[in-house]
Amino acid sequence: MNEYVFELKDVSIAAGSDTLQINNSDSVFGAIPSSMLWIDSYRPRFVQSVDNTARTVTLTANWDGADVINKPATIAPFPSLGQQQNAVDAVNSVKSSAQTLLDRFLSLESTYRDYLADRFFTLASLIENNLHYQTYQEMIAAPNPSVSNVMAFVWNDPIVANNGLYGFDGSNWEWSVFNPAVKDDIENLGIEYQSQNASGLAFAIVDENGLRTWLESDIKGKPTSHAIEKIKLVSDFYTGSEVFDFFESEGWENIDSSLESIAYSVVDENGLRTWIESDLSGNPTTNSIDKIKQTGEFLDSSEIIENISSQTGSESFNSSISGVAFALVDESGRRTWLEADLNGDPTSQSVNRMAAALGLANKWESGPNFVAWGDSLTAGTGGNGTPYTQHLQSLLNSVGSSASVTNRGVGGEDSVTITARTNANPFLCEVDNAQIPATGRVNITLMPINGVIPAPLKQGPSSYAATLNGVAGVFGRTITNSIYQYWFERDTDGDAVECIGEYPLYLTSSYAHQEDIAIIWMGQNGPTNARTVNDARAVAAYLSPPQSRYLVLSKPGGNSYQDADDAVFFAEFGRRFIPVRQLLSRYGLQWAGLTATQADLDDMATGAVPASLRYDAIHLNTPGYQCVAKIIFERLTELGWL
Structure with a gap:
């Protein structure tokens, strides 16, 4: 410099x-x-x-x-010509080093080719000496091999579970536990084919395609590890430590057909009750709850099951209910707590009734109300006074939803500032003179949050109700010659409070939205794409219900060069992420019922939002915000959150 x-x-x-x-x-x-x-x-x-x-x-x-x-x-x-020449020389040096590495790699090519050929020859030899049968019965009917340790493949048996690799032990064919996957997409579905040889499995309820659901029991009548993993996918029964580590305890008993208050009980081949049974109201029985308690510590409190008998809520089964693969009903046709969705996981009804019976928090899932966190795009700049949240509210009303949408958008803020407003990563403050005085106002300095200083109160409100080091008051700012001075003023007089160091400042109004479904739209004002992903993750993690619900939207500015940024968001949030720019570029004009202008076509060719949907380079106009509301509404419907 x-x-x-x-x-x-x-x-x-x-x-x-x-x-x-x-x-x-x-x-x-x-x-x-x-x-x-x-x-x-x-x-x-x-x-x-x-x-x-x-x-x-x-x-x-x-x-x-x-x-x-x-x-x-x-x-x-x-830079001068000399400086430019130095830069060129540096690039040439890197190019020379890269060429050297490439030459070394190519010199290894023949060795690597020989290695692969050798491995392929070995594998081919193994396969050549093995037996192959189309069906399991064909293998059993064939003469036994004269020696043991012979391998055989059954490759096209109509019973899917019979296919796979078998080994001959000298007298019998044994199914190998080292079989390859039956379907390439098993991991994507999160389900697996049932095997008659699954170790320790007493029974499993499967769907019409023979796929295991979460309803199965081990030989001791307890949930299998597969069942527990399914439950864990849709719930957080623990409060800080892993709780699914204790599946060794006993807990089975003989079924007594004279037991009252039991609608039905699934038993094993010896007539012993498992954990899968229902009372006359369709809820888990005391036996079910006891077995679940034996396999985990669901809460830190000493007593976690109270008033189970008072938990009711069975309902008539409706075969048209969306997303339910099957449901076990009582003799009156009412749904019980034992049902699975299309992926074999517990349905939301199953999870909620388990949570109620286990005495968990009253609020198990986020909702039904919504909160929109963001910058000027959420505030609605360019939308003629109507932000996307109002359009979303109209769509919710049109389907009879009573949910409300609260807008918490403030223009000009980066993701660090927005996240601080949610209280997920709160503002950090140094207090002048290291204390909050007994009365009056004190200046404060906002400190970096993981390296970035937030900049609140530059647009929107000029103050917030807040709490600093246990003291309730008001967080505000004054502006002198474009310089912002932040301050805190306590609500009521009291003793001076020492504040040596950095102290978090929490906004009072944000607590009310911890149980809402969060719509997170930030990053247009920086600081970086990676930081925005981390901040969005922090906002989502701060939601209080164990089954938190949220959506994350991408910034609409830019063009297809930003597709790589969107890919990072998708990798983190999956279907909870909405690539706004890409969707508006491809389909926005059709959704809005507009005919493309030449400027629109030029924008769409580069992956940008069409000019007819924009107020300026960044902000949307009324049709643009209407499209955003439509995208969010359809994604909420897809996820089953309405």
């Missing part, structure tokens, strides 16, 4: 403008025309002129990026 390099802490420039505004007292006196300007991750631009009095920098071309608000920037001279 030299005297012609300028580090600017706070600048702004609008999309399409050639004038950059310096928002503080940073000087650009002496800046050289044709210097280069860097802002965040945007490509550098060239400086045409500077005006230190007006605190502006004029660029050689209009800014073609998104609106920049309160961001740092750097101005530096264009």
Whole structure:
């Protein structure tokens, strides 16, 4: 760095403008025309002129990026020919090193080819000496091999479980536990084919395709590890330590047909009761609950099962219920707690009734209300006063939903600031004079949250009700010469409170949304894609119900170059992630019933949101926000959250 390099802490420039505004007292006196300007991750631009009095920098071309608000920037001279030559030499050096590595790799090619050929020859020899049968009965009917340790494949038996690899032990054919997968997509489905030779399995209820569900018992009448894993996929019965580690205890008993209050009980081949049974109200019996208690410590409290007999809620079974593969009903046709969805997992009714019987938190799943966290896109900039949340509310009302949608969007905020507002990663404060005084206001300094300083209260509200180090009060700011000063003022007088160090500041209003279904839309204002993913994960984890529900939306700005960013979100959140830009680019005009203009076609060719759905380079217009609401509504319907 030299005297012609300028580090600017706070600048702004609008999309399409050639004038950059310096928002503080940073000087650009002496800046050289044709210097280069860097802002965040945007490509550098060239400086045409500077005006230190007006605190502006004029660029050689209009800014073609998104609106920049309160961001740092750097101005530096264009490198000399010597500096450019040094850079070229460095690139050539890297190229030479890469060529050396490539040459070394190619020299190993023949050795690697020989290695593969040798392994293939060995495998082919093994297969050549084995036996092959189309059906299991064909193998049994064939003469036994004259020696033991012979392998055989059954490859096309109509009974799926009979197919696979067998070994001859000298007198009998034994099915091998080292069989290959039956279907390539087993891992995607989360289910597996039932095997008559599964070790320790007394029985399993399967669907019409022979696929195991979560309803099965081991030879001691307890849930199998497969059943427990299925339950774990849809629940969090523990409060801090792993609880599914204790499946050794006994707990079976002879079935007594004279037992009252039992609608039915699934028993093993010896007539012993398992954990799968239902009382006359369709709820788990005391025996079921006892067996579940024996296999885990579901709560830290000493007593976890109370008033089981009062847990009711059976309902008439409706064969048209969406997403239910089967349900066991009582003699009156009412659904019990024993049912599975299309993937073989417990249905939401099963989970909720188990939670009630186990005495877990009253709120098992997020909802029914919604909260929308975000920046100006959530606040609705460009939407003619109607953000997407209002359009979503109308769609919910149209299907008879009583759920409400609360908008918590504030313009200009990055993901760090938004996450702090949710209380997931709260604001961290240093208090002037290291104490909250007995009365009145005290200035505070916001500290970095994992390396990034949040910037709240620049748009939207000028203060929030908050709690700092156990003291209730108001968190606000004053602005002097574009400099923000944050402060905290306690609600009521009291003793001074010592605050040596950094203390979290929690917003009071955010607590009310911990049980809501969260719609998280942030990252357009930075700081980075990776940080936005981490912040979205933190907001989702902060939701209080064990079965939390949330959606994460991508930023709409940019083009297909941002597909890689979306891929990172999808890898983290799966179907809970909505790639807004990609969907609006491909289908938005059709959803909105609009005819594409040439500008729209040009945008769509690059993967950008069509101009007819945008207010500016970043923000959407009314049809655009209506499309966002439609996408969210359809995803909520798909996930079964309405």
